[in-house]
Amino acid sequence: MISSLPSTQATANSKNDEAVEVTFLAASGAPDEQEVYDELIAEFRKENPGITVKKIEVDWLLYHDKLRTMCEGGESPDVVMVSVQYFAEWADKGYFLPIDGYKSDAELEIGDFYPKLIDMFTYRDNLYCIPKDWTTFxxxxxxxxxxxxxxxxxxxxxxxxxxxxxxxxxxxxxxxxxxxxxxxxxxxxxxxxxxxxxxxxxxxxxxxxxxxxxxxxxxxxxxxxxxxxxxxxxxxxxxxxxxxxxxxxxxxxxxxxxxxxxxxxxxxxxxxxxxxxxxxxxxxxxxxxxxxxxxxILGRGFAISAKSQHPEAAWKLVKFLAKPASMKKFIRFGMSLPARQSLVVSNEYLDIPGLLKNQPHLASIDYLSDPFVLQLEDAxxxxxxxxxxxxxxxxxxxxxxxxxxxxxxxxxxxxxxxxxxxxxxxxxxxxxxxxx
Known part of the structure; x- marks a missing residue:
């Protein structure tokens, strides 16, 4: 079983004192979401001038075959978006780096994520993905x-x-x-x-x-x-x-x-x-x-490839994409609920552009009465x-x-x-x- 890479070793291997390129495989399901990714990557570059990000955009219908081909063909991207339907198979094949060692990173605020979503991306007692979003039916x-x-x-x-x-x-x-x-x-x-x-x-x-x-x-x-x-x-x-x-x-x-x-x-x-x-x-x-x-329950998360040459840089990107300010930007995409409890409890996730203009009666719904949230406990x-x-x-x-x-x-x-x-x-x- 692959073990989490110690931070000191990862830093040495990724040569963080030199400029590195991190590849990010993103599924293209809707233009709105890709616009958010592009915006966030630009912000990430400003905060991390030594890291460039190459986004590889793949149609959602072809995404899982593409990831499988890249991982098994020796061209693994550094950071990938993972759909939970395929998670166990890929974790079992060793595609992803266990990230338990990063849970203590104070900037991540691991306690803000719904525990059920953390469990969703845990395989054989190892956490492999930081949850991005979720939905019930x-x-x-x-x-x-x-x-x-x-x-x-x-x-x-x-x-x-x-x-x-x-x-x-x-x-x-x-x-x-x-x-x-x-x-x-x-x-x-x-x-x-x-x-x-x-x-x-x-x-x-x-x-x-x-x-x-x-x-x-x-x-x-x-x-x-x-x-x-x-x-x-x-x-x-x-x-x-x-x-x-x-x-x-x-x-x-x-x-x-x-x-x-x-x-x-x-x-x-x-x-x-x-x-x-x-x-x-x-x-x-x-x-x-x-x-x-x-x-x-369905959901997605961010994972680091087990074969990443720059795991520390990849972790910085994952952590950036998963921080509250970044997840808040995905709210306008409006296709799923954020994995962070704070963004749900604040009711910010309900701020979908155009929704209340056309359906004003939905303004009475908050996270305490929202059917999606109510069903999470029994999901x-x-x-x-x-x-x-x-x-x-x-x-x-x-x-x-x-x-x-x-x-x-x-x-x-x-x-x-x-x-x-x-x-x-x-x-x-x-x-x-x-x-x-």
Whole structure:
């Protein structure tokens, strides 16, 4: 296992008395975020004239393959942005430098970061990333549609039964041609999205020791029940469009903006995406509980390459990008919540440009009542399992048959379970005990 590089040795190796160049691999998901990075890098250069920063911008869809290629090809960037979905695999492969030795750096103020986010980027008792941002999931809803249907706005205690009742009453044939013009909801088919419903139903995928148990015991019914509930929204209750139908090409964000659906489940990026809506009012609330209240959590962080030739200079850049003043600049990007508690408690994170101008009623929300923050306490951390990316990909492929209406969720879960047991027996796959 790679150990944290002592500060004195790192200083000697990086020759801090000479000018050095640090490469920073940044995912280009939106122009706003890249503008913030460029601004911060310029500020960093002024404060650290002996360090130049070469930013390598890669399209988000290609980012993870690019990082894998660079790390395995001997061209590792010094600083990388890491998405938690890929973190465990890359940490296990030794891509990153453990940074536990830097936690005592007073300028970092490690205690200001949410402990759950520190845990999220800890692998086998080593911290590898400084958290940048995070999001849980919420339900965005069209307040005007709810009012017209005489439905109360959802409360934090609403249930799946409440959700289904609302969904039925907000699905409408608006022009009486026997064709649904506005559905209530849209089912997404990526695992990090629908696993929220698995957790809400009291289900599990792995236990605390990393043992696969998605089809073991009561999990078989809980997990398949959650997936089937979503499929039934499409084929039984007809309150959601078919995933390969006319709306499949636009996704729930655009469908919500175009008022083709009344509710949309998404992360904090919806706040930015919906901030310019001025033709209807919208709100957002916690996910509907069933067995428990829950949400999954996504996040990103900054890591130092294990092969960096300038780890001390790289650390200075990471620390600069993660300081409160820098994170505050990302707020205007508005796609995620800051990892620092101080920026959440101060309510500064809610200052998204244009939001209150178009949705003034949202001014009443603060961090104590914000559904994103409320769900953080009960959020399920991403799985720190190196094999999770491959299992997740197989899961999506397997459950697609359910969301297309071709197969029942329980059948597909058993197929997935068999595949995991065959390909990853070291995950201590257990024999199935079905509880009807």
């Amino acid at each position: 919420v339900i965005y809803y069209n307040r005007d549609v709810f009012a017209k249907a005489r439905m109360k706005q959802p409360s934090s205690s609403w249930t799946w039964d409440d959700f289904l009742n609302v969904a039925k009453k907000t699905t409408a044939d608006t022009n009486a041609d026997n064709v649904i013009d506005r559905y209530s909801f849209m089912v997404e088919t990526w695992a990090d999205w629908y696993l929220n419903w698995v957790f809400l139903n009291g289900g599990s995928v792995f236990d605390e020791n990393g043992e696969w148990l998605m089809a073991n015991g009561e999990n078989l019914n809980r997990n398949s029940g959650a997936i089937q509930f979503l499929a039934d929204l499409i084929f039984v209750h007809q309150v959601a469009p078919q995933v390969d139908g006319a709306l499949s090409g636009i996704g729930c964000i655009d469908a919500f903006k175009q008022q083709k659906i009344a509710m949309c489940m998404a992360g904090y990026w919806g706040m930015k995406m919906f901030s310019k809506i001025d033709d209807f009012q919208w709100g957002y609330c916690t996910l509907p509980g069933n067995s428990v209240n829950a949400s999954s 399920t951390l991403p799985f720190n399992i190196p094999e999770w990316e491959m299992i997740r990909n197989r899961m999506e492929w397997t459950f697609d048959e359910v969301f297309l209406g071709n197969q029942l969720a329980k059948v597909q879960l058993l197929i997935l379970d068999h595949w995991v047991g065959k390909n990853y027996p070291h995950l201590k796959w257990k024999s199935i005990t079905v509880e009807e």
